[in-house]
Amino acid sequence: MKTSRLRWLMTLASLVCVMGAAGAAQAQKKLVVYSANDSTLNDLVFAAFAKETGIAVEPVAAGSGVLMRRLQSEKARPQADIVWGVSRSLLETNKSVFEAYASKNKDVTPAEYRDPNDLWIGNNLHLLVFLQNTKLVPDGEGPKSWADLLDPKWKGKIAFTDPANSGSAYATVTMLVDLWGGGDAGWKKVGQLFKNMKVLNRSSLVFQGVGNGEYPLGISLEYAGPLWASNGAPVKVVYPSDGTTASMEGVAVIKGGPNTENAKVYVDYINRKDVREMILKATFRRPTRSDLDLSKLPGNLPPLSSVKLLNYDEDKWTAARTKTMEQIKDVLQDSH
């Protein structure tokens, strides 16, 4: 009797397996996208894309570190058609697995935001900003500049992401080294800043932390401010008065992917003006193309021309990544 019950359970289980496998086999125009974007953005874009083109997107969403590792491992037999939402430096360092395609929106995208050989093209820009929880730090009492963050009164109150796990955090640190005089002088001041910061493991923890009131301040990406504020959280964006930089995210076609033609359709689609507007309205991503009128769109994103931008040499710091990361770990160790 016991064995018959067990047998019954086993039959049931194998039945479930078979049904699941059968459901998977279906033929349709499709596109495999490796996306480092969050699911709000993924869901929005993939649904709209499928509706317009009839191409169903099979997303693999993960951190960009995971995605690039997958792409490199799958080089011999690529599984993906598109990689989307990864930083400029990752696009630059992984060019060998991309296929060149000149986007139809190439001409409205500034040259600095696309590869000269069309191996990748930028979609949106993240300005590096402060998020301020106005319930914990009233408007007007917060820091205005990177230099303000060095004030000991902010000790333990500034959330930041570990640069090892975030390209924009890495850009922040290296930009500040340059801003504060470069070399030892720059690193010394960065070390002071680290003494005030809580270095968290993932960027989402920073804006969640500020939004939920765990940390009064956070160094984060521009879009998170309006995203939380528009949904009712006491969050405000501060653009540092001593300057900042824009961290770009882009898209590339995978060389030898299973659906390359559909991939090209996607690259054209994602930078189209109406699509960028749709994305900005829902998720506040600042587009790379320069022809959108931000003042008529939600989020109060200031035009790029009104933000003080520093001259940040991304390529130099990308090349020095391994050594710089070790230096950052040492600074981190000393800041305790």
Add this chain to the structure above:
Amino acid sequence: MSGIVIAGVSRIFGTVRAVDNIDLTVAPGEFFTLLGPSGCGKTTLLRMIAGFSELDSGEIRFGDSRIDKLSAHRRDIGMVFQNYAVFPNLSVAGNVAYGLKARRVPAAEVATRVEEALALVQLAGYGERLPHQLSGGQLQRVAIARALVIRPQVLLFDEPLSNLDARLRVSMRSEIRALQKSLGITAIYVTHDQEEAMSVSDRIALMNAGRLEQVGVPAEIYRTPATRFAAEFMGTTNLVAAQVLGLAAPVTVSLRPEALRFAEDAPADWPRLPGIVAAIEMLGPITRLDLRLANGEILRMATLDTPQRTVQVGQAATLAYDPARLTVIP
């Protein structure tokens, strides 16, 4: 039914010769016992016959067919274990039927044979019970029925009674002997209890340190032990240094306690030994008495209970012994 031949069998664990070049022949239908202290190799030898331990050398045959290279489950053996090894997940009937089903016996025949076997061990009607509802004695009966029902060539018993209480041990051993004789199956029985061995066996092989000390019928081993070990292991004995006429070297002789009597009860030609009573132990039918001789040696004597006689510790007494029952130990 077949006899068993064990020829030149050895088993070595590291540096220990657990079974050391054993030769034995067990006749068809014989009840043969491997007797010896723990660690003497008797269980290892039994497990080699059963197929649970490998041979380093030698061979084992059932009748004409060599079985030591055969997988244990193909040896056609019924085995009874010390801790019963009754399958706790099967009913009593399920346990007994287990070996029959392994042999693909038709279901109807299984049912009747299980019933017969249970009746044979006086467990008729217990078929539906589960093992945890039975007593130790009942569990061992189930184990015996399970081993018998497959009508094996050979029955192996591995200290089957040592987990039972004293009274049950005595009644079970005669039952086992009676069953074996009525079915005529060749049996090998392992025990460390010499009394149990003598009561059930046709022949006994006394083992020590991996070797055979003596093989023979129980009376022979008891009465004429071939070695000092045999004399001491088979019950109580007096080992006395003696000089045999015509031999230069002194020898040891064995004198069983029951070969001694009080001088006044003994025939006149029995040699006398005077001494002081050192201890008295009243065991019911038998009284044991220790006599300290003049040279300080203790002589142990046993006599049937004799209420008329009053002997006390510290008294002088004279014992006599039957010279015919002196055994010289080589």
Add this chain to the structure above:
Amino acid sequence: MTLAFSGAIPYRQRLPLGIAALAFLFLGVFLLYPLVQIFSASFLDSEGTAFTLANYTKMLGRPFYRTAIANTLQIGVAATLVTTVLAVPFAFALARLPIPGKSMILAMASLPLILPSFVSAYALVLLLGRSGVVTQWLQAHGIGFTSIYGMGGIVTVYVLTLYPYVLLPTIAAFKAVDVSMEEAAQNLGSSPARTVWTVTLPIVMPAILAGGLLVLIETLENFGVPFVLAEDMPIFSVEAFKLFIGETAPNPSSAGVLGVLLIVTTALVLLVQRRFLGARRFATNARQAAPLLKAGPGLQLAATAYCWTIVILALIPFFSIVVLSFLEFRGPVLHLHFSLENFGVLFSRHLRPLSNTLIFATAASFCVTLIGVPIGYVVTRYRSGLASLLDVMATLPFAVAGTVLAIGFIVSFNAGAIVLTGGPLILVLAYTVRKLPFAVRSASAIVHQIDASLEEASISLGRSPLETFLRIVVPLMLGGILSGMVLSWVTVASELSATVVLYSGSWSTLTVVMFQALESGGAGIATAAASFLIVVSLVPIALLYRLVRRYELS
């Protein structure tokens, strides 16, 4: 099997050798090969050609990583000790004292493992973070609690989520203690409390150790909890994760160093344990549960309160997740209004991941059982060098971070002889390898308690060793096999780190949905998915415990 082959190997060893050969083949292909692919970088110089240990000396020479190792060990040892001290009396109470609602307690005690640790951590921050609901309430009442971040918080979370690892095997062991030994001790004039301390506890020690070992290894490997709660305190597994797949400077050779260190540590702990267990073996023959002890009303009340307190404390993240799932989330922002919107979105958009999770968990737990139980049997019954090696190898997956194994899978099985990427099978296989230790450990614990003479009896009655294994050993192991299955089912359903690297297209799972939702701030969907997972898991768990109980009573 050819005649020549079968003649060469003693018949008694054919079954264990056959099982071991298959196991080594499976583990060789699906564990060692991928790991070698990943870890070889740590032994090579920067050119990737010559063998060197320089990476090791360099990593261990850096204060940052030394701090990380020290922190991790400190947390692991503390969590293991506290867990053991709390769980053993709990197990004793459940096994031997009259306590109301035992099945309920048991089912609820398996639950903490179902919640992916990143979800627990999220819930705990909402409750006990710096601005957490509970924190603020405590502070308003003048209690100086600051927050759950830091070492104390991490240890607490580990204790409350990992205690089932010690609890479940120890209950089984307490039940299997041969009562006559206790009686013997009491006849010798030992008081009941002294008997438990001096007789019962040493007998169940192997089970306690086995459970404690799982806790220790899990704390070393887990990164979901410290990822959130450690803030800027460096932790071994988190740093290894970032070195492997960090966005900015992935460093395979340095990452490999940390991975290899973790594996070596685990193997050492395992061998020590095996040595200890090898010295003391105990078997009970009659499968009769030890009787309940008589307890005064005071003791009974205290024991009941104790058990329920632990169970309920451990389930606090659950309750809060369930509550949260019925609240309104506008984007990432929580508003305190009742809403069914979260579930609406979950069921309209994420049905497929939901069914995937159920399919994967079920398929993987069956595979784990089929492969792990024979291994557990062999490594316990046969004590040879080969068996020790197999034991260590089959437990190693525990020490391998899911991410690492997954990357190894992709590197190894994307092209060549075995191609698995892009389908569901690669996930099931990865889960099977990762959760194999559950089946091996729980099977092994049970085999320790089955008398070998039962198998010999069956063989002498004419059943081959294989038939004997299937007809006698497996039924006797059923309780342990099923609880191992529950553990693997539950932990597969909550697996994230390997899934996120391996899943493709339509083979996403519920944990991936939760993770992405939390990342994008859509916590509502995450909480709804978690609540649903809890409810869905309760069913098989309750079912299995009923089955086990019925089996044990029969």
